[in-house]
Amino acid sequence: MTDHPPFYDDLPGCLAEAWLRLGEGVAQRRGAFHTPALATTGRDGAPRLRTVVLRGADAAARSLRFHCDARSDKAREIARDPRVALHAYDAGAKIQLRVEGAATLHGDDAVAEAAWAASLPMSRVGYATAPAPGTPIPAGDAYALPGDAAQAQGGRAHFRAVVVAVARLEFLYLARAGHRRALFTWEAGAAGATWLAP
Ligand SMILES: Cc1cc2nc3c(=O)[nH]c(=O)nc-3n(C[C@H](O)[C@H](O)[C@H](O)COP(=O)(O)O)c2cc1C
Structure with missing residues (x-):
């Protein structure tokens, strides 16, 4: 008989389990959920994707937090359209979160x-780069960091600091005996939970 994790059914x-993993992602620098991919919508309507560091996960508030530079494309895109998606897959745990x-x-x-107060000095320096992130420069090293x-x-x-109010969370667990896919929603004030065909 296969040993399934307690959340299997x-x-x-x-x-x-999803919030536990997200919490671990914040705390454990080497964990897969430490560095999710963040999707935004570009000005041209095309999807834009990049890695961010997960800095906060609050199950009670149903929120996630990451940090970015106000001068970055992602900040501008969020200001224009606050809808975002985050994704990570932990190959060891066989869990994908969307x-x-x-x-x-x-x-x-x-x-x-x-x-900002909780940020390490090495994390703070990036916010003082000149020129602004994403600016074309004539050589790879043609930018300055604070001294x-x-x-x-x-x-x-x-x-x-960017706080994401989680409206949908999809959990996928891969298992030889049968995958488990679950969808949780908090849209229009109502909470929903359902299994999905994987
Ligand atoms: C491991 C890793 C962690 C990163 N963490 C962040 C982060 O927390 N915040 C951030 O703005 N960019 C982070 N970046 C850089 C972004 O992935 C991206 O390259 C950069 O911010 C430019 O994105 P944008 O032009 O879409 O704003 C990280 C990159 C890597 C590889």
Whole structure:
């Protein structure tokens, strides 16, 4: 008999497992859920995808948090259309998570302040790069990083904490005996949960 994980045929268990994995993703730098892919919609309507570091996962608030530079394309795209998707797959756990929701950019409020305060110096330096991220430059090294902590503090103005209010979460667990796919939604104020054919 195959040993299935406790969430295998337990719908609420799959949701709990998803939030557990997301929480581990925040805490464990080498975990697969530490670096999900973030999808936004470009100005031209085409999908845009890149890796971000998962900085916060709050099951009770049903929110995820990552950080970015206000000057980046992703920040501009979120400001224009807050609908985002995040994806990660943990090959060891055989779990894929797909999350969708509305993102909010925080620059000068308590959310941003707490996130900046908790950021390591090595994470802060990126926000003070010149020229702005995504600017074409004549050579690979034709950009400047802050030289010291005081200069790195200059990046604070560019720092954005992005909070995603999770509206859909899809959980997929791969198993030889039969995959398990579950969808959780919190749309229009109502919570939904259902198994899906994998
Ligand atoms: C492992 C890894 C982690 C990254 N984490 C972040 C992040 O937390 N925030 C961010 O803005 N960019 C992060 N990046 C860089 C983005 O993937 C992307 O290349 C860059 O931000 C430009 O994206 P944009 O032009 O779509 O804004 C990370 C890249 C890698 C490879």
